[in-house]
Amino acid sequence: MAGTALRGRLTWQVATVAALTRETTSVCTIGLEPPDWPGHRAGQHLDVRLTAEDGYRAERSYSIASAPGERLAITVERLDDGEVSPYLTEELQVGDELELRGPIGGYFVWEPNDGSPLMLLAGGSGVVPLRCILRDRLRTGSDVPARLLYSARTLPDVIYRDELGQHHDGVEVGYTLTRGQPPGWTGHTGRINADLLADAAWPAAANPVAYVCGPTSFVETAAAGLVGLGYPPGRVKTERFGATGGT
Amino acid sequence: MSSPVSRGFRGLRRAPAGQEGRLPPGQYLTDGFPVLSAGPTPHIPLADWTFSITQGGETKKSWTWREFRAVPDEEVTRDIHCVTKWTKLDTVWRGVSVDTLLGQVEHDAPYVLAFCDGGYTTNLPIEDVTGGKAWVAFDYDGQPLEPEHGGPARLLVPHLYFWKSAKWVRGLDLRDRDEPGFWETYGYHMYGDPWREQRYAGD
Numbered sequence: 001m002a003g004t005a006l007r008g009r010l011t012w013q014v015a016t017v018a019a020l021t022r023e024t025t026s027v028c029t030i031g032l033e034p035p036d037w038p039g040h041r042a043g044q045h046l047d048v049r050l051t052a053e054d055g056y057r058a059e060r061s062y063s064i065a066s067a068p069g070e071r072l073a074i075t076v077e078r079l080d081d082g083e084v085s086p087y088l089t090e091e092l093q094v095g096d097e098l099e100l101r102g103p104i105g106g107y108f109v110w111e112p113n114d115g116s117p118l119m120l121l122a123g124g125s126g127v128v129p130l131r132c133i134l135r136d137r138l139r140t141g142s143d144v145p146a147r148l149l150y151s152a153r154t155l156p157d158v159i160y161r162d163e164l165g166q167h168h169d170g171v172e173v174g175y176t177l178t179r180g181q182p183p184g185w186t187g188h189t190g191r192i193n194a195d196l197l198a199d200a201a202w203p204a205a206a207n208p209v210a211y212v213c214g215p216t217s218f219v220e221t222a223a224a225g226l227v228g229l230g231y232p233p234g235r236v237k238t239e240r241f242g243a244t245g246g247t
Numbered sequence: 248m249s250s251p252v253s254r255g256f257r258g259l260r261r262a263p264a265g266q267e268g269r270l271p272p273g274q275y276l277t278d279g280f281p282v283l284s285a286g287p288t289p290h291i292p293l294a295d296w297t298f299s300i301t302q303g304g305e306t307k308k309s310w311t312w313r314e315f316r317a318v319p320d321e322e323v324t325r326d327i328h329c330v331t332k333w334t335k336l337d338t339v340w341r342g343v344s345v346d347t348l349l350g351q352v353e354h355d356a357p358y359v360l361a362f363c364d365g366g367y368t369t370n371l372p373i374e375d376v377t378g379g380k381a382w383v384a385f386d387y388d389g390q391p392l393e394p395e396h397g398g399p400a401r402l403l404v405p406h407l408y409f410w411k412s413a414k415w416v417r418g419l420d421l422r423d424r425d426e427p428g429f430w431e432t433y434g435y436h437m438y439g440d441p442w443r444e445q446r447y448a449g450d
Contacts, residue, residue, distance in 0.1 A: 009449025014251055047446075049273070050253040057250070058258050059273040059332055083259040083275060097251045104447060106433035107285050216282040220395055223287035233287045233365060240282050 010101045012049065017096045018071065023159045026078040027125060028089040031071050034100060040064055042136035043109040043129045043211065043239075046074065046102025050084055060084045063128040063213070063239070064103065067135035075159060077125040108211065108239045112140035116209040116235075117202050120148040121192070121222045123214020124157070129239065130211055131160050138168060147172045149200045151192050151218060153179040174200055192218060197225040204230030213239040266336070269326055271441035274334040280396065281333055285429070288394050289364040289415050296399060298383060299418035300352050307352040307421075312399070316385070318343045323382060325405035327412070328441040340403055342384030345376045345419070356421035360428060361402050364415040369428035370437065371404065371411060376419070380406060383416060408439040408446070 019031030040046075049059045066073040078089040092098070110118070110133040118137070120130040127150055137146060152158045154177055164173045176188035176196060188196055202208040210231055212222045219240045226236050261276045262269070270276060299309040310318070320343045328334045360370050375381065384403040385392055392398035397414030404411045410430050431437050436445040444450060 050256045051250040091255045
């Protein structure tokens, strides 16, 4: 239930890297085995901490990619000027130790007993917590209708492409490609806008709940667009990132 | 607990020489200005905007935008620290000191709950919003504050994690008890001192 999460102390623990899966040229999924994971809800994130030999530390937050009950995993996109993501996507090896704590966040969360149609809007690696929601929906046998609209630069930039391509009853996955389309592309093209949303989103009358995750500019446009379609602001949950981006 | 060394990790250590002491534990420097909000950005016409000081359901004092902007303001330059790990040095704001606003009412409340368009709230001890520590800011870097950064006005409490600097702030509710606001209800720390790394409940 909202508001009851996370009153206990979140202690750091040392997980073992159990698997590394290359998702795209710049994105990697890291399977983790922490000694004492308290469980999580779909949409939450965790903190990772790296420590250099001289004691210098860096911390970052990453969305959890795995559904509750599955082996814990995060999906990390390499940022060219990043400090932690290049290490996680290129240096890290199976068997390494990785310090983490979590789960964190109780608002951008989906509960399997929520009967509302799901409108999921992903910009780039913002698909990670939404994939977690879709997997949780599937694992728990929820039959709420779900739509994912995923904005990516090009088709090879699509994370979880094979998984999202599998058919599941009640799930519709659509793409918009912003920087180039393969020959014969029949999906959407260009950045998300009001017209595209009017075409792709559940009507507000269906009383959907929306989860929007991506870079700030994507989230601003997508969330405002849904409100413009009549979604109450309280039914549009957002998670923005752009840690090194401009304003 | 002692942390294991992350094999092969060195880090970028972006803090300029001599400035390392301005970076709280677990934070990294950014030149950008990231945005974090739980929902859509509200857009309120200035004609409908008010800032109120309330207590027990009563409005003790309220300013329209025009009245608020007639209150003496000041420029402040501070480092800001977001719980999502970024720190931005020397940010320049213009705003009205909360001392000036609270000085207009009589009260002895030990806490405030800031309230905002969009339903966001955050709790603060009165001593953390008085004594020259907090402002209601309306300009950032010489320009009117953008809606996505909390415009037309946001709270600025730079010595605490930045979620305490509530965007789209519309007033302060005087409280006898320290009751959790929005993020505090979802597991974030009640106080949020970046220098003690009080990110989450129990830190």
